Structure formats: structure tokens, C-alpha cells
Amino acid sequence: SPGLYFVATPIGTARDITLRALDILASADAIAAEDTRSMRRLLDIHGVPLGDRPLISYHDHSGPRARAGLLKTLSEGRSVAYASEAGTPLIADPGYALAREAAEAGYAVTAAPGPSAVITALVLAGLPTDAFFFGGFLPNASGARRKTLQSLREVPGTLVFYESPRRVAAMLEDAADMLGEAREAVICRELTKKFEEIRRGTLAGLAAELAGRALRGEVVVVIDRARTEGASSEEVEEALRHALESMSL
Numbered sequence: 001s002p003g004l005y006f007v008a009t010p011i012g013t014a015r016d017i018t019l020r021a022l023d024i025l026a027s028a029d030a031i032a033a034e035d036t037r038s039m040r041r042l043l044d045i046h047g048v049p050l051g052d053r054p055l056i057s058y059h060d061h062s063g064p065r066a067r068a069g070l071l072k073t074l075s076e077g078r079s080v081a082y083a084s085e086a087g088t089p090l091i092a093d094p095g096y097a098l099a100r101e102a103a104e105a106g107y108a109v110t111a112a113p114g115p116s117a118v119i120t121a122l123v124l125a126g127l128p129t130d131a132f133f134f135g136g137f138l139p140n141a142s143g144a145r146r147k148t149l150q151s152l153r154e155v156p157g158t159l160v161f162y163e164s165p166r167r168v169a170a171m172l173e174d175a176a177d178m179l180g181e182a183r184e185a186v187i188c189r190e191l192t193k194k195f196e197e198i199r200r201g202t203l204a205g206l207a208a209e210l211a212g213r214a215l216r217g218e219v220v221v222v223i224d225r226a227r228t229e230g231a232s233s234e235e236v237e238e239a240l241r242h243a244l245e246s247m248s249l
């Protein structure tokens with residue numbers, strides 16, 4: 001049926017794609033992709049023929065003209081599937097401007113959900129998932145990065161960041177300074193791929209381990225929320241009980 005479909009694609013292992021995503025890619029009147037080469041490869045791997053359907057390159061900064069083309073296709077009652085290079089479109093990836101304009105224009109917009117590195121990292125990090133803050137990519141420059149981290153000190157949830165493997169050591173060092181050296185952190189690398197690796201430690205410990213080194217592959221950094229210093233409620237109760245006992249002598 002007509003409308004715009006946001007389709008999630010794998011973040012590593014090619015078979016991490018849903019049956020519905022493949023159905024949509026097989027039946028859409030046009031496919032738009034952040035990276036048309038990786039879309040062709042994906043269609044190939046899963047035996048989905050493109051046929052004579054258009055495969056259009058689109059990212060939000062390809063600008064209003066490319067967007068207008070896609071909206072025109074929608075206005076003709078046809079369907080468009082959009083995928084970013086990997087994972088869920090719009091999540092640290094293009095698609096937002098398209099989603100907004102299509103919805104504002106009143107076209108049917110839907111999503112075929114699937115992999116995203118932020119969710120996969122949260123599942124594996126072993127830190128609380130009741131509430132989390134996804135910070136996307138922090139600024140590359142240390143000054144701006146430290147300022148952003150400072151503003152996130154009190155967030156009452158697990159923090160999740162995407163980071164370039166070349167910058168992760170510097171980022172951890174800034175995080176240790178701004179959020180506290182003892183905070184627990186987890187580096188999730190190459191998720192769903194052959195060399196998937198989960199590395200746990202404190203911010204200062206991980207920063208020291210990686211100092212001056214670049215990691216290989218793709219990385220998500222997960223950081224625990226601020227923990228209030230001092231005694232747990234069990235410790236407080238125990239101390240009270242002790243005090244009361246000694247008073248009743």
C-alpha cells in the first residue's frame with residue numbers, strides 16, 4: 001500500500017533483517033537509501049530483485065530537492081522504502097527531515113523496526129535499562145565534549161554514546177574527568193559481528209587501558225548513571241537497629 005516505510009537493516013550480521021523488512025523492500029515502488037551500494041548488496045544477499053524500480057540516494061543533507069522527489073512519488077500514490085546505511089534510520093542517521101515532511105504532508109508513514117546498536121549495546125552492557133539517555137555522537141573536540149558530558153552528570157539513567165574507534169580513548173578520559181573516575185562503563189564493539197567484544201570497567205580504568213590506542217571496528221560506549229555516595233538503605237537500617245539495641249540496655 002502507498003506510503004513511506006522506514007526500514008531497519010543489519011548492524012553487522014546480514015541475516016539480522018526482519019521478514020517484513022524484506023517484504024517491504026521487495027514490494028515498494030521505489031527504494032531510497034543513504035548508501036545505494038550497500039542497499040544493492042543487501043538486496044543481493046537476500047535475493048530481492050530491484051528490477052526496474054528506482055534506487056534513489058537520499059540523506060537529509062542531500063537537501064530539499066531530493067526530498068521533494070520522494071514526496072512527489074508519495075503524492076502519486078506510490079510507496080517508498082527508505083533505509084540508512086546500517087541499523088535503524090533516523091538513529092544517528094538520516095531520515096528525520098523526510099519523516100517530518102512526509103507526516104506534515106499527511107502521507108502514511110510507518111516503520112519496519114529492527115536492529116539498532118544503541119539497543120543491542122544496552123542489552124549486553126549489564127547496566128540498568130529502566131531509563132537511559134542516548135547521546136548519539138559526542139562532539140569531536142575535547143572542549144565541547146567535556147561541556148556536553150558535564151551537562152549530563154545528573155541524568156537519572158544509563159548513558160549511551162556512539163563513538164569513533166579512533167576517539168574512544170580520548171572520550172573515556174574526558175568522561176572520567178567530567179562524570180567521575182569510578183563510574184562503571186562498558187565498551188561494546190563490533191556488535192553482532194565475528195569479533196564482537198564487551199569490555200567492562202570504570203571510566204578511569206578503561207581510559208587507562210586504552211590510552212593512546214585506537215580500537216578497531218564500531219563502538220558503543222555505555223556509562224552508568226551517577227550513584228549517590230554513602231550508605232545503602234540496608235546499611236542505614238542495620239546501624240539504626242544496632243543503636244536502638246544499645247540504647248535499651
Ligand code: SAM
Nearest residue numbers: 011087088091093116117162163190191218219
Ligand atoms: N542507525 C544506526 C543504528 O541504528 O544503530 C547507527 C548509525 S551511526 C552513523 C554508526 C555508529 O553506530 C557507529 O559509529 C557505532 O558507534 C554504532 N554502531 C553501528 N553498528 C555497530 C556495531 N555493529 N557495533 C558497535 N557499534 C555499532
